[in-house]
Amino acid sequence: MSRIRYVFILLIVFMTYSHKAFASSVVKVIKKKGIVIINEGKSSGIEKKAKVCFLSKKGKKITCGVVVKVKNKSAYVKVKSKKRIAKIKKGFEAQLADASAATSTSKSVAEKSENIGGSGPFMAIRLLGTPAIIAQTTYDKIIYDGPESSQGAAGSVTTLWSPKGSSNSAIFSLGMEVDLVKYGAAVGGRYRLYKAVQAEANFTKDNDAQYVQETLEGSALGFYLDYYFIKPAGFMSGLRLGAGLDIDMSTVKLTVNQLEDELDTNNELYNATSTLTVISLRVPVGYHLAFGAMGLDLGANILLPVVGDSPTLSLDTQDPNTDQYAGEDDSAKTAATQDDISKSLAHSKSSFAIEVIVGLSYSL
Numbered sequence: 001m002s003r004i005r006y007v008f009i010l011l012i013v014f015m016t017y018s019h020k021a022f023a024s025s026v027v028k029v030i031k032k033k034g035i036v037i038i039n040e041g042k043s044s045g046i047e048k049k050a051k052v053c054f055l056s057k058k059g060k061k062i063t064c065g066v067v068v069k070v071k072n073k074s075a076y077v078k079v080k081s082k083k084r085i086a087k088i089k090k091g092f093e094a095q096l097a098d099a100s101a102a103t104s105t106s107k108s109v110a111e112k113s114e115n116i117g118g119s120g121p122f123m124a125i126r127l128l129g130t131p132a133i134i135a136q137t138t139y140d141k142i143i144y145d146g147p148e149s150s151q152g153a154a155g156s157v158t159t160l161w162s163p164k165g166s167s168n169s170a171i172f173s174l175g176m177e178v179d180l181v182k183y184g185a186a187v188g189g190r191y192r193l194y195k196a197v198q199a200e201a202n203f204t205k206d207n208d209a210q211y212v213q214e215t216l217e218g219s220a221l222g223f224y225l226d227y228y229f230i231k232p233a234g235f236m237s238g239l240r241l242g243a244g245l246d247i248d249m250s251t252v253k254l255t256v257n258q259l260e261d262e263l264d265t266n267n268e269l270y271n272a273t274s275t276l277t278v279i280s281l282r283v284p285v286g287y288h289l290a291f292g293a294m295g296l297d298l299g300a301n302i303l304l305p306v307v308g309d310s311p312t313l314s315l316d317t318q319d320p321n322t323d324q325y326a327g328e329d330d331s332a333k334t335a336a337t338q339d340d341i342s343k344s345l346a347h348s349k350s351s352f353a354i355e356v357i358v359g360l361s362y363s364l
Contacts, residue, residue: 024038024044024093026094027090029089034085035076036079036085036088038074039073040074042072044237044238045292046236050066050075051067052095053065054088054093055094056087057092062087063081063085063087063088064097065078095233121181121364123178123179123363125176126359126360127175127359127361129175130357132170132355134168134353135168135170136220136305137248139218140163140345142164142216142344142345143161144212146202146321147160147204148206149206153324155325157324163344167194167195170193170194173192176190184228185225185227188226190221190222191220192221193219197214198213198216200212203321210260211260212256213259215254217252218250219251223247224244225245227242227244229243231288235290237287240286242284243281246280246303250275250277250278251273252275253273256319258319268318271316274347276308279306280349282304286357308349311347313342
């Protein structure tokens with residue numbers, strides 16, 4: 001666990017001091033011809049006559065030029081001032097300052113952003129799919145495991161549940177994010193469903209006529225806030241890397257009904273709900289592919305859950321087999337039943353989590 005914390009801290013330090021290296025940058029300066037070559041081109045939406053400005057390592061604007069030639073992944077920018085081009089070095093950041101020669105969609109968006117004083121979008125709306133390879137919370141898939149007989153003595157049973165593996169991944173997850181690009185911050189939410197478990201088992205091992213049907217379902221609602229140290233300039237493609245805080249509120253619901261082959265009966269034995277809130281540190285990392293105002297986002301979220309060790313269990317049970325925990329005393333029986341379900345379910349925070357990011361965005 002301590003090693004994971006150290007890795008997480010190193011990632012944040014890395015993000016803080018290396019974001020300049022991943023920005024759109026100068027790859028070559030041809031001073032005699034007044035040409036600066038940058039590592040963005042047609043794939044990023046750059047076209048001829050687009051205005052590109054160059055920034056020093058301290059973020060100070062040196063000068064601007066006009067794109068005179070465009071390849072798929074590079075562009076040639078003409079700078080008229082020989083005095084200014086002499087100050088431009090390889091690795092300096094390049095920003096698209098005027099998207100007027102791009103597509104009509106990106107042009108209208110650029111004009112809106114210029115009105116608020118920026119050279120790129122002010123805000124982006126993202127629709128995200130974030131399936132969890134390892135989710136922030138985990139719980140065991142438990143199956144009802146009835147006693148040998150319905151006539152067992154008090155204290156003869158320690159548990160009525162049998163684990164059948166854990167559930168800590170969620171394939172379905174849908175979310176939305178508002179990215180305040182101008183300020184480098186993003187806030188979002190998501191809803192996640194875990195794969196449901198359905199099973200049948202004997203009510204007691206000595207009676208095949210009576211059996212139980214069980215359903216175990218899990219879901220989670222989450223919110224997060226991120227700050228991006230690295231992000232694409234303007235309407236360009238590029239790496240996105242940040243750090244943030246994540247709140248995940250998961251719910252696991254267990255229902256068990258008793259049935260009998262020869263009788264049309266359906267008695268609810270258990271209706272239990274376990275809830276757990278987990279707070280995590282997170283590192284979102286991904287790549288934004290820009291197509292004018294539209295964009296495609298691919299990446300992953302790496303999370304370190306730090307708070308969330310005490311789930312809350314609400315329980316309603318009519319199972320006569322619970323008498324074999326601690327006899328007829330209701331308070332003792334209820335306490336033993338809750339303790340058994342809580343320990344068997346093992347609803348808790350994960351040691352770490354990984355989410356996949358697949359999203360569509362629109363810049364405003």
